[in-house]
Amino acid sequence: MLILTGLVRVSRSDAEAATMSAVVQGGGYLFxxxxxxxxxxxxxxxxxWQLPLLVVVGIVLVYTASLVSAMLTVFRRR
Incomplete structure (x- = not known):
């Protein structure tokens, strides 16, 4: 839910928010x-289970860092 809220907050128009939401949700369902x-x-x-759990933790860390970086970039540009 946080991701979708962030997308709406940083988008410049309703159409852009809808497009970003579709891409994020489609990618999420694929993964x-x-x-x-x-x-x-x-x-x-x-x-x-050690290796699969380490992979999940690694994905979560990369995802979190990417999300924070993207949000900071957007807020700095405003």
């Missing part, structure tokens, strides 16, 4: 659909 099979494959390959 969600591929996430479980990929984590299952990592678990089968590695023989445990």
């Amino acid at each position: 969600a659909a591929l996430g479980a099979p990929m984590m299952g494959a990592l678990r089968e390959t590695s023989g445990g």
